[in-house]
Amino acid sequence: xxxxxxxxxxxxxKETRSVFFISDGTAIxxxxxxxxxxxxxxxxxxxxxxxxxxxxxxxxxIKQKIDTIYDTTGLRPLVFYSIICQDxxxxxxxxxxxxxxxxxxxxAPIQQEIQMDPQPIFNRTHGLxxxxxxxxxxxIAAIDFALAHDDGVSLRNMDQAQVIxxxxxxxxxxxxxxxxxxxFGIQAANYxxxxxxxxxxxxxxxxxxxxxxxxGLTIDPERLSAIREERRENSRYASIRQCxxxxxEVEALYRKHKISYLNTTNYSVEEISTKIIDSLGLxxxxx
Amino acid sequence: xxxxxxxxxxxxxKETRSVFFISDGTAIxxxxxxxxxxxxxxxxxxxxxxxxxxxxxxxxxIKQKIDTIYDTTGLRPLVFYSIICQDxxxxxxxxxxxxxxxxxxxxAPIQQEIQMDPQPIFNRTHGLxxxxxxxxxxxIAAIDFALAHDDGVSLRNMDQAQVIxxxxxxxxxxxxxxxxxxxFGIQAANYxxxxxxxxxxxxxxxxxxxxxxxxGLTIDPERLSAIREERRENSRYASIRQCxxxxxEVEALYRKHKISYLNTTNYSVEEISTKIIDSLGLxxxxx
Numbered sequence: 118x119x120x121x122x123x124x125x126x127x128x129x130x131k132e133t134r135s136v137f138f139i140s141d142g143t144a145i146x147x148x149x150x151x152x153x154x155x156x157x158x159x160x161x162x163x164x165x166x167x168x169x170x171x172x173x174x175x176x177x178x179i180k181q182k183i184d185t186i187y188d189t190t191g192l193r194p195l196v197f198y199s200i201i202c203q204d205x206x207x208x209x210x211x212x213x214x215x216x217x218x219x220x221x222x223x224x225a226p227i228q229q230e231i232q233m234d235p236q237p238i239f240n241r242t243h244g245l246x247x248x249x250x251x252x253x254x255x256x257i258a259a260i261d262f263a264l265a266h267d268d269g270v271s272l273r274n275m276d277q278a279q280v281i282x283x284x285x286x287x288x289x290x291x292x293x294x295x296x297x298x299x300x301f302g303i304q305a306a307n308y309x310x311x312x313x314x315x316x317x318x319x320x321x322x323x324x325x326x327x328x329x330x331x332x333g334l335t336i337d338p339e340r341l342s343a344i345r346e347e348r349r350e351n352s353r354y355a356s357i358r359q360c361x362x363x364x365x366e367v368e369a370l371y372r373k374h375k376i377s378y379l380n381t382t383n384y385s386v387e388e389i390s391t392k393i394i395d396s397l398g399l400x401x402x403x404x
Numbered sequence: 405x406x407x408x409x410x411x412x413x414x415x416x417x418k419e420t421r422s423v424f425f426i427s428d429g430t431a432i433x434x435x436x437x438x439x440x441x442x443x444x445x446x447x448x449x450x451x452x453x454x455x456x457x458x459x460x461x462x463x464x465x466i467k468q469k470i471d472t473i474y475d476t477t478g479l480r481p482l483v484f485y486s487i488i489c490q491d492x493x494x495x496x497x498x499x500x501x502x503x504x505x506x507x508x509x510x511x512a513p514i515q516q517e518i519q520m521d522p523q524p525i526f527n528r529t530h531g532l533x534x535x536x537x538x539x540x541x542x543x544i545a546a547i548d549f550a551l552a553h554d555d556g557v558s559l560r561n562m563d564q565a566q567v568i569x570x571x572x573x574x575x576x577x578x579x580x581x582x583x584x585x586x587x588f589g590i591q592a593a594n595y596x597x598x599x600x601x602x603x604x605x606x607x608x609x610x611x612x613x614x615x616x617x618x619x620g621l622t623i624d625p626e627r628l629s630a631i632r633e634e635r636r637e638n639s640r641y642a643s644i645r646q647c648x649x650x651x652x653e654v655e656a657l658y659r660k661h662k663i664s665y666l667n668t669t670n671y672s673v674e675e676i677s678t679k680i681i682d683s684l685g686l687x688x689x690x691x
Binding site for chain 1: 421429430431432433435436437438440441442443444445446447453455456480482484486502504506507509510511513514515517518520522523524525530531532540543544547551554578579582583586587634670671672673674675677678679682688
């Protein structure tokens with residue numbers, strides 16, 4: 118999937134479609150959902166993401182671009198949009214694209230079910246308002262917490278942690294704790310087991326009172342070795358033998374202390390985070 | 405918005421609806437989109453988020469929960485779902501909820517337009533596959549880069565940075581560089597101006613060759629002072645006078661060096677990040 122702007126020289130191939138993600142906000146939801154829809158079709162796309170489309174003039178410029186692509190290629194661009202202001206929206210829907218409103222499509226059935234009229238709110242998904250400011254501040258505080266308690270930097274304030282991730286170096290602890298903070302406002306600390314710990318692997322005394330918050334990460338030795346090679350080529354640290362030994366040790370520790378754990382090899386940070394929330398029964402706070 | 409599980413004791417109030425976000429993946433897209441839709445209606449909700457629903461048995465348990473809420477309250481729960489497996493999906497849609505498929509609703513018009521049948525892909529949005537593994541690795545590498553170049557920790561490798569954020573302490577640099585990395589795989593460094601710099605504010609020599617990548621953040625003094633109070637109560641650092649002085653200095657510097665900048669006071673990290681991408685013309689890579 119390539120993201121280009123302006124050039125239409127690649128659009129002559131019959132199997133390539135131009136796709137527009139247009140929003141009066143960040144266009145992140147339009148992108149995510151549009152990609153979910155498009156990934157089901159065997160086509161190549163040229164994607165144009167256009168956030169903060171707030172004026173009729175700007176919308177008319179975009180309409181012109183959509184129309185030009187259609188006139189040149191004979192293929193209607195696919196348009197995923199979310200725009201509250203009616204005039205701006207209508208400039209887009211008057212284009213020659215195949216236009217779909219990603220949010221309003223789902224509003225009508227709800228409107229009928231609850232017998233109330235919707236009141237569209239500008240920048241509702243990824244914006245700041247007085248309504249959600251304290252929730253937003255909680256997300257930022259959670260990011261601060263994750264950074265202050267990354268890689269065992271500090272084992273103080275563990276009572277404030279909602280989850281404490283354990284694992285060897287480069288198994289995914291840091292990205293996961295940052296994602297938990299960023300997306301869900303969850304305060305996550307993480308503690309690394311290093312090669313030096315392996316002779317007599319113990320759970321640090323400071324973590325023992327928090328057994329119910331501990332969550333272990335593990336990973337396939339081959340994948341860990343490849344990741345570590347990127348960092349320190351041909352090192353003992355990255356050797357498959359070392360990776361295998363460290364992982365066997367920590368997995369034994371997880372089992373001994375009855376700590377829930379997950380093999381992260383085939384999962385994204387989104388999936389790992391969601392599984393941790395599920396496993397520990399954490400409150401999945403929305404931003 | 406409260407997130408509870410199991411209890412139906414709060415659902416007797418007529419203006420409160422139970423809402424289910426159900427997915428065979430993380431359910432993040434269902435949540436984000438569902439909240440965008442529901443925020444347009446003046447109702448309170450009790451939200452149940454149910455990720456990784458992969459078996460008919462699990463789906464039937466959820467159907468039972470939905471039906472019980474309907475039988476108890478007389479109000480149909482609102483259900484936003486995305487499930488590929490037909491048997492699992494049908495167990496949900498057979499419930500007494502008001503069910504909407506968040507992705508497939510948008511698929512039919514595309515199918516008609518491009519005259520191809522969709523091939524639903526399991527865990528397509530926030531999952532890992534061989535297809536997107538290198539993109540995923542780029543996201544993780546970008547997070548590593550952001551952490552290694554946070555708060556001016558290192559001014560080496562600035563040629564590898566795609567953007568270098570400038571600003572005073574607590575104006576939003578760190579969460580923004582992490583979000584740019586996490587969501588878009590963009591390598592962002594950040595450099596803080598401290599109170600000590602203010603006597604004779606200069607752009608560091610190491611940054612001058614990278615003028616085209618620099619982006620300044622600023623914020624209202626009142627908001628900055630409030631954020632700093634959280635960190636160091638009644639300090640000079642948090643005083644409105646100090647905040648005002650620092651912000652006036654850095655804004656003058658941005659103007660002098662023709663550095664694009666943004667006041668972050670009323671924007672979320674999603675919005676700040678998207679505006680930076682737009683302003684610098686960065687490639688908005690999808691994860």
